Structure formats: C-alpha cells, structure tokens
Amino acid sequence: MKILFLPLFKMPSGHHRVADALIDMMENRCNDIKCKKVDLLSYSNKSFEKMISKLYLKWIHFVPKTYDWSYKHFAYTRTHKHCSFIGFEKYFLHHLKKLLNEEKPDLVVCTHGFPSLLMSRLKEQGMVNIPVINAYTDFFMNDIWGRQGIDFHLVPNQQVKKHMVEKYHMDEKFILVTGIPVHETFLKEEDRKSRNNDPIKTILIAGGSSGLGDIVGLIKNTNPNSAFRYMILCGKNHRLLESLNKLNLPHVTALPYIQSREEMNQLYNKADAIVTKPGGVTISEALCKHLPIFVHSALPGQELINLEFLTKQNLVYKINMKESLDKQLAFLLNNEVEQIKWQKAIQRFFKDQEIPTLDMVYAILRANVMDGESINEYGSDIPVYSGVMSKLKKYVKKLPISNNV
Structure with missing residues (x-):
C-alpha cells in the first residue's frame, strides 16, 4: 500500500509535523506500507516555492x-464559499495530476488546505478516484480545505x-474528531508522571522553529531568585540565542534548534509549564503532556484564530507582556483553584475526541485489502481502489469510542 502525504512549503511547519507523525505511526506498524511526503509547491516550481x-x-x-x-x-x-485560487488552480492541478501519475498512490492524506482543495477538485470532476483524507493542523477549518471530494476528515x-455539518451540510459519518x-x-x-517534586519549577519557553516573539523582553525582567527556572527554545533564531546568552541570567538556559523528538520529549517531561505561541501542533503536544500553557504572542491569521478558540475553552492563559512573568506563572501554578479549573478544561477537551489518532491509523492499515484496477486517464495509468474507503468506513464504525489520548 502506498500513501502520499501532501503538506505545503519546504520550511518546517505543523503541516509537516502532522504528516511525519502519521507516517511514522503507519510505517512502524506495517512493513508493507510505503509513505511519501511531497510539497506540491516545490514539486511544481522550486524557485516559486522559495519566493512564496x-x-x-x-x-x-x-x-x-x-x-x-x-x-x-x-x-x-465563515461563509459557504471556497477560497478561490482560479489564477493558480489550473497550473497546480496540472502538476498534481502529473504527481499522481508518477506515484500512483492508494491513498492521499492532505495536511494543508491547498493540496486538499486541488484533490477535491479532481475527485468532484471525476478525474481521479483515489481515497483522500484531510488531517487538520489547526483548531479550526479555513475556507481553503477541500470538502465534498474528500472521503474522511480528521478534525x-x-x-x-x-x-462542517451545519454550514457545509457534510455527512457527519465521515468527520472524525481525532x-x-x-x-x-x-x-x-x-x-507524564516523570516530573519531580522540585520546589523550583521548570518553565519551557518556545517561539516556534524560528524563535519568534519578544522572548528577550519577556525574560529580561524575571527574578533570578524566584521559584522558576527557564529553558528557552530559540529554534533557528541565532540572534535570539546570542541575545539570551549575553544577558547571562543564572536561571535561564537558552537552547538552539532541537530536531530530535526524543530530546524534545525529555524537555516536555522536565517542564512544569510551557510558554509558547498558539500553533496547533505545539499546543496539542503540550495538551497531551498535560502541561499548563501560557501564550506570549500569536502570529497573524491562523494562530490568532487558534488563540480565540483555546481561550474560550480555558485551555491556555494569555501572558500580559507589561506584567511580571513570574507573578503570572505563580498565579496558576501555586493556585489550587485555578489548577482544578484548568484540569477540568483539559478533561472536557479530550472527552470530545471520538477516535484517537492511533486507532484511526489502525483503521487505515486494516483497510489495506483493496479491490484494485487501473484505468487510463490523461495518458497514464491512475490506480482506482474503490474498496479501500468502504472497508475503512465499515471498520471505523466498529471502533470503540475512546476518551484516551
């Protein structure tokens, strides 16, 4: 079985992290599965991708x-209309069809809205019959994502x-809250149980892979004698790393870009809380670790919308840059009432999930027995597997509803 994953752009992002997470889950459980990740922009035109x-x-x-x-x-x-890319669609549809001809995937998983929109267009026009799954990377759905031509939505x-059901009249059976x-x-x-009982709390501060946000301003006025020590992830922002090292604060450790998941996992386990931006994947990782989350800044667009959702759900606390970071952290971490309130919000969040991602991965793998045939479209063989989604749908119906992460 061959699965094609479609994020967008080459730069590190949540779209790639979600694709990589699903790829590893699948390949670790099935020797006969082959996954490939392709950025459609650079596949179509490398110079164009770099420029954009x-x-x-x-x-x-x-x-x-x-x-x-x-x-x-x-x-x-928030309307019923798709975001329109009429000027670009024809160009990228041509390259997407070429990619599908070359790779001949049994299943396509989209982790970005633009390739999802293009795959939906091809399916709605009857040009391909390849099963497609959307795996969303933010806490909302924008207008770019493909809808009617997509077989499954992991929301x-x-x-x-x-x-999706009320605005777009989509069938809820094919929308799974993962x-x-x-x-x-x-x-x-x-x-999750490996954190020690050290009275000095360890706070992880992150600004994304580029180390964005006014982290120097955030940390400059913290008290070296307070109950907090800070580990700051600078990402690939070398200027931030140098600036923090020049401050020479005894309670602050500045860390360069960390590529290893195991190393990142160890940092999560050492931390008592995280101060970060509201990126979908980073927040989801922190929620899985049951870490209290403080937000220091948000990028325009997606992250601001994520922040709106997370704040309404009482899942994060917004940092006031004009006030002491130490005091704001202490308000939650030393306040039993606030801790209970936050824990209840976490429980509600996970209770809403219908099927954990790992169960969904098993469903995809068990749907691997497919009725395959080839048809000739636009000059090349395109595999058509009419059986994979029907088998997947039947298996998903049998999955137990789980509230575990």
Missing part, C-alpha cells in the same frame, strides 16, 4: 495586521465537526 516562503515570512514579520486582515477576508470568511474538535495528530513519542503515558 520568503514573501510569507516577511509579510507576517513586517506588516502582520495586513496579513491577518487578508487571511480573515479570503481564507476564513481537531467537536466545534469544527458541527461547523484531535490534531501528534507524534507518538509524545503520547507515552508513563512520561
């Missing part, structure tokens, strides 16, 4: 408010499922 990546990073850095406005007016309008929460997939390295039950 640079423009995006400069846009959110220099004029974030205009990006936020554009995102909410074109990609998250982050009940609110998204309700939105949460945002995280790598199984972070799902080990015993790891």
Whole structure:
C-alpha cells in the first residue's frame, strides 16, 4: 500500500509535523506500507516555492495586521464559499495530476488546505478516484480545505465537526474528531508522571522553529531568585540565542534548534509549564503532556484564530507582556483553584475526541485489502481502489469510542 502525504512549503511547519507523525505511526506498524511526503509547491516550481516562503515570512514579520486582515477576508470568511485560487488552480492541478501519475498512490492524506482543495477538485470532476483524507493542523477549518471530494476528515474538535455539518451540510459519518495528530513519542503515558517534586519549577519557553516573539523582553525582567527556572527554545533564531546568552541570567538556559523528538520529549517531561505561541501542533503536544500553557504572542491569521478558540475553552492563559512573568506563572501554578479549573478544561477537551489518532491509523492499515484496477486517464495509468474507503468506513464504525489520548 502506498500513501502520499501532501503538506505545503519546504520550511518546517505543523503541516509537516502532522504528516511525519502519521507516517511514522503507519510505517512502524506495517512493513508493507510505503509513505511519501511531497510539497506540491516545490514539486511544481522550486524557485516559486522559495519566493512564496520568503514573501510569507516577511509579510507576517513586517506588516502582520495586513496579513491577518487578508487571511480573515479570503481564507476564513465563515461563509459557504471556497477560497478561490482560479489564477493558480489550473497550473497546480496540472502538476498534481502529473504527481499522481508518477506515484500512483492508494491513498492521499492532505495536511494543508491547498493540496486538499486541488484533490477535491479532481475527485468532484471525476478525474481521479483515489481515497483522500484531510488531517487538520489547526483548531479550526479555513475556507481553503477541500470538502465534498474528500472521503474522511480528521478534525481537531467537536466545534469544527458541527461547523462542517451545519454550514457545509457534510455527512457527519465521515468527520472524525481525532484531535490534531501528534507524534507518538509524545503520547507515552508513563512520561507524564516523570516530573519531580522540585520546589523550583521548570518553565519551557518556545517561539516556534524560528524563535519568534519578544522572548528577550519577556525574560529580561524575571527574578533570578524566584521559584522558576527557564529553558528557552530559540529554534533557528541565532540572534535570539546570542541575545539570551549575553544577558547571562543564572536561571535561564537558552537552547538552539532541537530536531530530535526524543530530546524534545525529555524537555516536555522536565517542564512544569510551557510558554509558547498558539500553533496547533505545539499546543496539542503540550495538551497531551498535560502541561499548563501560557501564550506570549500569536502570529497573524491562523494562530490568532487558534488563540480565540483555546481561550474560550480555558485551555491556555494569555501572558500580559507589561506584567511580571513570574507573578503570572505563580498565579496558576501555586493556585489550587485555578489548577482544578484548568484540569477540568483539559478533561472536557479530550472527552470530545471520538477516535484517537492511533486507532484511526489502525483503521487505515486494516483497510489495506483493496479491490484494485487501473484505468487510463490523461495518458497514464491512475490506480482506482474503490474498496479501500468502504472497508475503512465499515471498520471505523466498529471502533470503540475512546476518551484516551
């Protein structure tokens, strides 16, 4: 069985992390499965992908408010309409069809809305008959994601499922609340109990792989003699790493980019709380670790919308940059009433999940007995597996409803 994963862009992101998590879950459990991850932008035109990546990073850095406005007016309008890419669709549909011809996948998993939209277009037009799954990477669904041409939707929460059913009249049987997939390295039950009872609390501070956010300003006024020590993930932001080292604060440890999941998992296990941005995957990892979450900043667009959801659900605490970080952390970590309130919010969040991601992976693998045949479309053989989704749907119906992560 061959599964094609479609994120977008080459730069590190939640779209790649979700794809990698699912790939490892599948390949670790089945020797006969082959997974491949392809960024459609760089596959179509490497120079174009580099240009768009640079423009995006400069846009959110220099004029974030205009990006936020554009995102909410074109990609998250809360209407019934798809976000339109008429000028680009024809070009990328051509390259997507070429990719499908080359790879001949039995199943496609989209972890970004744009390739999902294109796959949906091809299926709705009857140009391909390959099963497609959407694996969402934020706590909401934007207008870019494909809908009617997609066989299964792995959604982050009940609110998204309700939105899809009520706004788009989609069949709820094919919308599964799995949460945002995280790598199984972070799902080990015993790891959650490994934190020590040290009176000095360890706080993990993260700004994403690029080390974004005013972390120097956040940490500068902390008290070296307080009950907190800080481990700061600088990502690939070498300037941030140097700035923190120059401060020479005894209670602060600045760490460069960490690629190893095992090392990241150990940091999660040492931490008593995390201060971060509201990226879908990082927040989901912290929730799986039952770490109290404080948000220091949010990128425009997706992260601001994530923050709105998380705040309403009482899952995160927003940091006031004008007030002492030490005091804000102490308010939750030393307050039994607030701790109980937060724990109840966590329990509600996981209770809403219908099928854990690992169970969904097993469902996909057990649907591996397929009725396969080939048809000739636009000059090449495209595999058609009409049996895989019907078998998957039948198996999913038999899965026990689980509230475990």
